[in-house]
Amino acid sequence: MSAALPGTAAEREWVRHTPEQRILRFGFYFVCVAAVVWSLKTIEIIPEFLYDAPAQLKDFFVRMWPMDAAYYPKSVHGALIETLNIATLGTLICLAFALPVGILSARNLVPFWPINLAAKFVLVASRSVNTLVWALLFIGIFGPGALAGTMAIAFRSVGFVGKLFGEALEESHRGPVEALTATGASKASIFLKGYWPQVKPAFWSIALFRWDINVRESAVLGLVGAGGIGMAMDTAMNLFRWDQVAVVLSAVFVVVIAAEVAVTLIRRRLI
Amino acid sequence: MHQSPAPSPQPRAPTHRAFPTHWPARIGWILLAIYVVWAVGQLDVTWARFAAGIDNAAKFLGRMFPPDAGGDKWESLLIGMKESLQITFIATLLGIALSLPIGLMAARNLMPAWVVWPARGLIAVSRSFHEVVVAIIFVKAVGFGAIAGIGALVIGSIGFVSKLFAEAIEEINPKQVEAIRATGASFMSVVLFGVLPQVFSRFLGFATYQFDSNLRHSTMIGIVGAGGIGGTLFAAFQRFDYDFVCAILIAIIALIMLGEVLSSFVRALFTENLSVIEWFRRRFGQTEPERRDRALGAMEGS
Numbered sequence: 001m002s003a004a005l006p007g008t009a010a011e012r013e014w015v016r017h018t019p020e021q022r023i024l025r026f027g028f029y030f031v032c033v034a035a036v037v038w039s040l041k042t043i044e045i046i047p048e049f050l051y052d053a054p055a056q057l058k059d060f061f062v063r064m065w066p067m068d069a070a071y072y073p074k075s076v077h078g079a080l081i082e083t084l085n086i087a088t089l090g091t092l093i094c095l096a097f098a099l100p101v102g103i104l105s106a107r108n109l110v111p112f113w114p115i116n117l118a119a120k121f122v123l124v125a126s127r128s129v130n131t132l133v134w135a136l137l138f139i140g141i142f143g144p145g146a147l148a149g150t151m152a153i154a155f156r157s158v159g160f161v162g163k164l165f166g167e168a169l170e171e172s173h174r175g176p177v178e179a180l181t182a183t184g185a186s187k188a189s190i191f192l193k194g195y196w197p198q199v200k201p202a203f204w205s206i207a208l209f210r211w212d213i214n215v216r217e218s219a220v221l222g223l224v225g226a227g228g229i230g231m232a233m234d235t236a237m238n239l240f241r242w243d244q245v246a247v248v249l250s251a252v253f254v255v256v257i258a259a260e261v262a263v264t265l266i267r268r269r270l271i
Numbered sequence: 272m273h274q275s276p277a278p279s280p281q282p283r284a285p286t287h288r289a290f291p292t293h294w295p296a297r298i299g300w301i302l303l304a305i306y307v308v309w310a311v312g313q314l315d316v317t318w319a320r321f322a323a324g325i326d327n328a329a330k331f332l333g334r335m336f337p338p339d340a341g342g343d344k345w346e347s348l349l350i351g352m353k354e355s356l357q358i359t360f361i362a363t364l365l366g367i368a369l370s371l372p373i374g375l376m377a378a379r380n381l382m383p384a385w386v387v388w389p390a391r392g393l394i395a396v397s398r399s400f401h402e403v404v405v406a407i408i409f410v411k412a413v414g415f416g417a418i419a420g421i422g423a424l425v426i427g428s429i430g431f432v433s434k435l436f437a438e439a440i441e442e443i444n445p446k447q448v449e450a451i452r453a454t455g456a457s458f459m460s461v462v463l464f465g466v467l468p469q470v471f472s473r474f475l476g477f478a479t480y481q482f483d484s485n486l487r488h489s490t491m492i493g494i495v496g497a498g499g500i501g502g503t504l505f506a507a508f509q510r511f512d513y514d515f516v517c518a519i520l521i522a523i524i525a526l527i528m529l530g531e532v533l534s535s536f537v538r539a540l541f542t543e544n545l546s547v548i549e550w551f552r553r554r555f556g557q558t559e560p561e562r563r564d565r566a567l568g569a570m571e572g573s
Contacts, residue, residue: 024540036364039357049414057412085310092307128524130491132403136508136516140331142324146314220403224494224505227314237407249404256399 064246071244075232076251082146083228084255086221087214090153095207097158102165109169109195119166126159131217135226146227153218157210168202169195204270208263215259219252331513340518348522351500355489355526358420358499362489363482365421366428373429374436375462381440381448394437397430402488406497417498424485424492431484435477436470443469472542479534486530490523 017025104110105119129137134155138148177194185193222230229248236244340348376382377390406423413419443466451465467474493501500519507515 021540028537028540032364035356035360039360043354043357043361043417045418046414046416049416050418053413056414060408060411082313085313089307089310089314092303128527129520130487132491132494133504133520133523136505137331140508140513141328142320143327147320147324150314216399216401220401223403233404233407249400252404253399257395 060242063242066243067246067250068241068243069247071236071241071247072251075235075244076229076247079222079229079232080251080255083218083222083230084215086146086149086153086226086228087211087218090150090218091157091207091211091214093150093154094157094161094210097154098161098165101158102162102169103191105162105166106169108172108174109191119162123159123162123166126155126157127163128159129156131156132220132224135221135224139225144225144227149218149221149226149228152221152226153214156217157214160213161206161210164206165199165203168199168206172198201270205267208267208270212259212263216256219256334511334513335517337514338517338521339514340522344515344518347503348500348519351493351503351519352522352526354417355486355493355499355501358417358424358489358492359482359485362421362424362428363478363485366425366481366485367432367478369425370429370432370436374433375440375466377433377437378440380443380445381462381466390433390437394430394434397426398434399430400426402427403492403495406492407495410496415496415498420489420492420497420499423497424488427488428481428485432477432481436474439470439473439477440466475541476538479538483527483530483534487527490526 101119101122104115105123107113107116110116110119131152134152135148138151138155142148142151172195176198177190180190180194218228220230222228222232223234225231229252233245233248236242236248373390373393376386377394379387382390402423405426406419409419409422413422447469448461448465451461456464489499489501490504491499491501493499493503494505496502500523504516504519504523507513507519
């Protein structure tokens, strides 16, 4: 933390950081500034586009109003339900994968590190690919539609849920586990009655949190053709029907807020 | 010695089971099962389609490998990655700079209600739309290109960083704030010396996390025309140029992992005061448990 310089008490001077730490911090700030300056200098911005941005934005909002309310029952309602189905089914599929992979990644449950490493690799691979990219891949496999979207949500979520679940398992107390081991309980009983009650609240709150994120993410899947409300938005945008886009955006807004409120309420009951 | 065996105690009916049936949970599971059956029907998921998909997957993967970025493809890959990086740097700086005041305004323990609620409303609106949706709006406002992407990521950063920053400020210890206030310090001094030192390390965590998140999103917003490698990726995908798609994906994943390593180093530098040698020793340790920890640590991400 601090560098205590040698010498008598009188000459000793308290310095907060060692010279190396100071150089590193300075280097960090320098790199940050350099990166931003480089970006600002080289980025391609077309100034003509910026001059009329206020006018364009005004035009955007003017054309959004009044909203085309008739579009809601026609195209939005069904797509909205589909979005929720994609998010929910995707989360459920992800839980089915994340439970075993999370267990394999926990060092205290599986004390064999090559397996931990393989499980962690699966989790990292799942997280490093964006939901939209997973969607593109699954469209290549299953063709456009909600099935591709559901699988994309599931594959992206495995990494998130599995990682947090594995960490929760690693943090669980050894007491109940040792007590069960002493009774000669089977491995399955030790997991079910020793670990699971400890990590259950964490598991459900992770799952709910991910469901909330997935509702948000599944709303954009349609832009690449993976089903849900994004398809309705894409259609309306391609036709420049901004009054219909406004309906879609409001519907997404309401659903996202409702999902967040629902998650908060359920979490309060569960934990 | 004969003694009639003591009458064995009649097994009493158990009055309390160790693990009683939890009926609400059981009903919940049944409802969930019914929902799954209904939803799967809605999504038109059939086994035939799934089986055909497995066939397609083999063809699809076959066309993705080996990845190819030769000739002018390499050029467009580099241009896209460069633009993604530029968007990330500028958007992270602007987003964090704007999140500081907004987060401060949304902290209920420092600000009056008439400041808190507008700030919270702003945060709620920025949080509720996905970056890609915000990017669509910006593309309409400022046209195609990087500037729309920067706008979208700034909004996303405000939503995430200021919310967590406000929550961190609400959890601070009020004693230090009171102490500074008692000296007659101005409001700015209270914030600078009473509040910020307490939340700095958490703020750094949010900021580096947001940098990672912006890096991820900057590679995607190009799908709607907001600049960066995403546009190149989507174009290649629509041309069925799958080996180039694969090359782009590898480049994106490498960039994101590099970003995660960098931000973990910055966090270690500021919150644990780690020196370079210490950090390397932790990551690339020599003893067997150290090597194992290093291998596992390399897998940790966001």
